[in-house]
Amino acid sequence: MSNRFRVSNILADRLSEHGLALGAVLQRASLPADLFQQERIYLTTDELFSLWRAVGETSGDPCIGLRLGTEERVERFNAAALTALCSQSFRDALQRLSRYKQITCPEMIRIQQEGGEAAVEFLFLEADQEEPGTLVDLCLSWICSIGRRGTEGQARPIRLELTRSLQHRETLEAHFGCRVRFNAARNAVIFRASDLDRPFVTHNADLLKVVGEQMEAEFREWKAGASVGDQVKQTVKRSLAGKRPVLGDIARQLGMSVRTLQRRLTEAGISFQQVVEDTRRELAHHYLRQSTVELTEAAHLLGYEDTNSFFRAFQLWEGTSPGQWRSLNSSRD
Incomplete structure (x- = not known):
């Protein structure tokens, strides 16, 4: 998935309603002055964070x-x-x-x-x-x-x-x-x-059918365009914390049989374990950049049974320990 967030134009109205000057917010965030005049607004994660940091500081x-x-x-x-x-x-x-x-x-x-x-x-x-x-x-x-x-x-x-x-x-x-x-x-x-x-008192079967079908169509389109590796990676990320990913569980969540998922991964030239390790590596970087996440907590969130297993895996990925990597990358936080 590309690093792009779609931002609604409605946000401009909401910020103004709360007394924020849009020009001041955008200037502080180093974003274009005409951002909210664009027909479609897309921001990277860094730009999104800059925008919301500026909202907090300006208000x-x-x-x-x-x-x-x-x-x-x-x-x-x-x-x-x-x-x-x-x-x-x-x-x-x-x-x-x-x-x-x-x-x-x-x-x-x-x-x-x-x-x-x-x-x-x-x-x-x-x-x-x-x-x-x-x-x-x-x-x-x-x-x-x-x-x-x-x-x-x-x-x-x-x-x-x-x-x-x-x-x-x-x-x-x-x-x-x-x-x-x-x-x-x-x-x-x-x-x-x-x-x-708890049941929702706002449940509306008719409206859910209309809007839900639209969302499901978009989801199917996204899924068709996403590689099987990306689909597996996203599913692993949602289910990783505290437990080791199992092929059968991931296949079920993707609506496939284990055999079908294995075949599609083989056709793509990747293995399930490879995707799991790539996912863990990405999330390890994310957690280590959070200064309050202890290394033992990071190991748990990545689905390792113990901290030593995490340390060994990280050493293979990066050629250094998690603690040393965190120290070297702390300036980016």
Whole structure:
């Protein structure tokens, strides 16, 4: 997938509504002054981060990301968000959002369920710097607003995990209605696993059929154009944390038999293990650039049984240890 994010022109209106001068924001972000006059707006990950960093710095409002992540006007929802709102349950909504994210940008929504909890995490796959706090606040607030609206307030987060250091605790806890853990290994919002099965009162079968079919058509088109290696890599990234990828599980998620997936990988001249290792290597770089992610946590998130296995693999990839690589690349954060 190319390193391009599609940005809606509606964002310009929303920023203006919150009192931000677009010219000042774009100048601070070193982006073209006519950006929002373009018919189609595409930004790289670095440019997207610059934009949202500039929004936070220009506004001077610690709540700006939270406010922008809570959209009450349904007519402003994009097709994926509208599909989520019309879904049968919170779980259904999250799975649809995760599925359709693959079409549009190098960003992934990962849902990790463990021990009665379900964590929803955003991963920016091409990032080589930490995510701006404003963008993190927007993404997590947006997920919570979808769940809250669909369940009439029944699906409530039980914890927020942020990689940033302690700041604005009272503001964040008041907005999300839960405690916040700072200096965490990830940016994620945690729900009770049972909340994901709450039905959506906003479920609309007719509208879901119309919008959902449009999204599924786009997904099929994307899938047809994506190589089997890219499809496997995206699926592995969504299911990697805490467990070793298994060919059968990946094949099932792609809607193929194990035999078909093996044949297509062979035809492409790659192996399943090769794709897994390439995926782990990419994500290892991502996690090591996050200063709050401990090496033991990185090993777990990459699906290794122990830290030594991760260290050995990383030494083969890079010719150095994870700690040394982090030190050498810290200037890029």
